[in-house]
Amino acid sequence: MQSEVSPSSSVLLVEPFYGGSHKQLIDLLKENVDSCSVFTLPAKKWHWRARTGALYFSQTIPSSQSYRVLFSSSVLNLCELVALRPDLARLKKVLYFHENQLVYPVRRDQDRDFQYGYNQVLSCLVADVVVFNSHFNMDSFLSSIPSFMKKIPDHRPRDLDQLIRPKCVVLNFPLQLPDVSRLLPEHKRLRWTTETSRLDDIITAQQQLSGEEVNHQSGPPTPQTPVSQVKPLHIVWPHRWEHDKNPELFFKTLLRLKDKHLSFHVSVLGETFTDVPDVFQEARCLLDSHIVSWGYLSREDYLEVLCQADVVVSTSNHEFFGVAMLEAVHCGCFPLCPKALVYPEIFPAQYLYSTPEQLCKRLVGFCRRPDVARRHIVTVDTSCFSWSSLKQRFQALLTDECP
The missing domain is CATH 3.40.50.2000 (Glycogen Phosphorylase B;)
Structure with a gap:
């Protein structure tokens, strides 16, 4: 667990899987955006980070009246976090999709765990802004929601893609391109x-x-x-x-x-x-x-x-x-x-x-x-x-x- 807390920070950067491009983005934001507090977990056991990261962060992120924005990747179950921490629900909540679990490939279809994609849909519903790193990422996620929800045996929710779409923007992953x-x-x-x-x-x-x-x-x-x-x-x-x-x-x-x-x-x-x-x-x-x-x-x-x-x-x-x-x-x-x-x-x-x-x-x-x-x-x-x-x-x- 890494945490960097600024007493007067206005931006919370939360990353349950602090590795690869997820780490690069958090580090870049931390270096270039004023008044950030950073909370991360090591890039291990991805499935457990997605399952339990929200509960962990709910206990480790301190309360503060100075917070204004919460930024996290879609690995975090944002819905769980703001339910467990109502004080964070008032923030502007930005969810960044490096990937999406509705079309993420699995070796066999029966290996796909419904819960991970479902958590991402719920997180989008409580987010204020949903950001995708490409149009392909956004379009594949939104277009897959109706068929994904048909896996529920009955009493299925409807029109979730229409609720989420107005919140969505595409903002490419920012590369650090050094002089080589x-x-x-x-x-x-x-x-x-x-x-x-x-x-x-x-x-x-x-x-x-x-x-x-x-x-x-x-x-x-x-x-x-x-x-x-x-x-x-x-x-x-x-x-x-x-x-x-x-x-x-x-x-x-x-x-x-x-x-x-x-x-x-x-x-x-x-x-x-x-x-x-x-x-x-x-x-x-x-x-x-x-x-x-x-x-x-x-x-x-x-x-x-x-x-x-x-x-x-x-x-x-x-x-x-x-x-x-x-x-x-x-x-x-x-x-x-x-x-x-x-x-x-x-x-x-x-x-x-x-x-x-x-x-x-x-x-x-x-x-x-x-x-x-x-x-x-x-x-x-x-x-x-x-x-x-x-x-x-x-x-x-x-x-x-x-x-």
């Missing part, structure tokens, strides 16, 4: 600093990214090709080591590249939690000679690997925003994402694949011509997702003015 120029290899620095003068190269590279395999011409590189361009393609997968990120598809694709005797390097990054899928250990053995980096890294080392990589891949079955993909793009990586979930909201069509076969085909082409990925300037403006761009909207959210 010192970490960039030469070809990325040159690409960024000479962007306008290399228009012909950019057009050529983008024409070659139509989804067709690039014809490979054997032989040494031309004199105009920098040495760095003939290194094997470096593929990075920077996601949580859990089944919903579909690591099985990623590793299956890499093994297909290996079977084709293609040259490539791979870095598998991201956080691990209690249960790590077996496929990670199996893949580490099978891909050992291709591995550059494996496992969770410090922030500095993580950014350095992203800067050295060429292509970043998502194989997710679930994604409501995708911090890691945008961080990798900021570091100069070419993104390959499923044509589903939140990705079409953020990435143009040339970075999306529809089938595992398309993903493999794109990576085969890049392995044969890594310079194509390295010359390409990604047409995604990551700055619009930065804290500097979103700061004023978050600060306004945490005033006690009516939404």
Whole structure:
């Protein structure tokens, strides 16, 4: 349990699952919003945090007449907290959805616990503002409420989505995008600093990214090709080591590249939690000679690997925003994402694949011509997702003015 209490604080930041993007957001708000008190629980045993966090916080958050705003992620059962603590019910209550439990993937439908989604619906009903990190997150949640409530055997509530919708806004997760120029290899620095003068190269590279395999011409590189361009393609997968990120598809694709005797390097990054899928250990053995980096890294080392990589891949079955993909793009990586979930909201069509076969085909082409990925300037403006761009909207959210 972490708590930072300011005697005259006007903003309560409450986070039952203080890890990953949940931690990043709370830390960012704490650093940039005046008069905050912070109450968190460690990022362990997510299900128990969702079940019992409200009761715990009801006993640990001190009473204060100075509180004006309560901000929490949707892991918290806000309905329980304000019922147990009526003094908090008078605050402006802001609920932030990093994900939603109505469409969060489970391995088997019978594994889905009705209570978690139900708690989120109840929390929305008592919140004053319901904030989603993407339109996909908001739309999938609201559109799923009617069918979700049909699981109740009888005496079902009605029109809950219509009650919640007027409270909803989309406010993207704010990225902290540091200056990584010192970490960039030469070809990325040159690409960024000479962007306008290399228009012909950019057009050529983008024409070659139509989804067709690039014809490979054997032989040494031309004199105009920098040495760095003939290194094997470096593929990075920077996601949580859990089944919903579909690591099985990623590793299956890499093994297909290996079977084709293609040259490539791979870095598998991201956080691990209690249960790590077996496929990670199996893949580490099978891909050992291709591995550059494996496992969770410090922030500095993580950014350095992203800067050295060429292509970043998502194989997710679930994604409501995708911090890691945008961080990798900021570091100069070419993104390959499923044509589903939140990705079409953020990435143009040339970075999306529809089938595992398309993903493999794109990576085969890049392995044969890594310079194509390295010359390409990604047409995604990551700055619009930065804290500097979103700061004023978050600060306004945490005033006690009516939404």
